[in-house]
Amino acid sequence: MPEGLRADCQNCFGLCCVALPFAASADFAITKDPGKPCPNLRQDYRCGIHSTLRQQGFPGCTVFDCFGAGQKVSQVTFEGNSWRGSPGTAKQMFQVFPVMRQLHELLWYLTEALTLPAASTLHERLRGVLEETEKLTYADAEVLIELDVPAHRQKVNALLLETSELVRGRGGKDRRGADLIGARLRNADLRAASLRGAYLIGADLRGADLRTADLIGADMRDADLSGADLTGSFFLTQAQLNAARGDRATKVPAALERPGHWEQAPAGKRRR
Incomplete structure (x- = not known):
């Protein structure tokens, strides 16, 4: 950028x-x-x-x-x-x-x-x-x-x-504006999903696959992204990442930085 x-x-x-x-x-x-x-x-x-x-x-x-x-x-x-x-x-x-x-x-x-x-x-x-x-x-x-x-x-x-x-493309889930507050989405397959404006406050997204997901405007406050894969996700901002939780196993887009306050879990280990 x-x-x-x-x-x-x-x-x-x-x-x-x-x-x-x-x-x-x-x-x-x-x-x-x-x-x-x-x-x-x-x-x-x-x-x-x-x-x-x-x-x-x-x-x-x-x-x-x-x-x-x-x-x-x-x-x-x-x-x-x-x-x-x-x-x-x-x-x-x-x-x-x-x-x-x-x-x-x-x-x-x-x-x-x-x-x-x-x-x-x-x-x-x-x-x-x-x-x-x-x-x-x-x-x-x-x-x-x-x-x-x-x-x-x-x-x-x-x-x-x-x-x-x-x-x-075709096949991704359409969850635009969805109320996913506190949702249990651990290890969920959200590849190519539209999460535009979705409410993901406090959602459990540990290990979720968010590759090529549209995250524009998604409210990710306190969402747990530990071990999640956001590689290739787009329209994601640094502010959204900063509002969420994650760890060293979380994969973030190259244009963004891993927030300093994220849990510093040992490499290769994830919370279960």
Whole structure:
């Protein structure tokens, strides 16, 4: 993936720690309103408890991914002018950030779609929509705030759905939007399955075969992926992996990283 689609906190003004709200829950130790800096945000825009977020009750922060939107808003849209240094821009900046984040997420999916040989017949159309989306990310703040994001997402999603059908082929299970919360799917054959938007919260996916499965938008919070094979699964993001549990036996796509908090089980051994 292009570096521009990966978060670069060194060049961001801590926007995810200010612009977005969160509520006291299993994911966050406190409640914070949108536009209000998190009390853990330092003056240099770094997190004061970054290395101990999970231990201090902020696991939600560890699974968030802006797809590079933070640095784009900070350094491109607002040309390096921070919300602290230029308070007059703060409101606009905080409005633009969630819009940019959605556009960058779409760029992530479109970029990945262009790497899938099975979808080669769609590559020209995919490139066209990718260029259109990328152009939007360079628009002025006023344009971005007024952008009809749902309409653009719908346009992109239609093309991504076509991509999914070509990549998965015939025979894969269709579990789009399925309620699989806490489901017992240990060693399940989910090859080429469509799990778009499926609720896999707390699901037991130990040893499951998820090769070439479409995982776009699947809620994988606390899902157990120990020993699962996600080789070739697509439209999977780092945030989804970070929200799940796994071990050294879990096979992840090459473009993603094994989360540091995953259980470090001895190589070759899986929980039974």
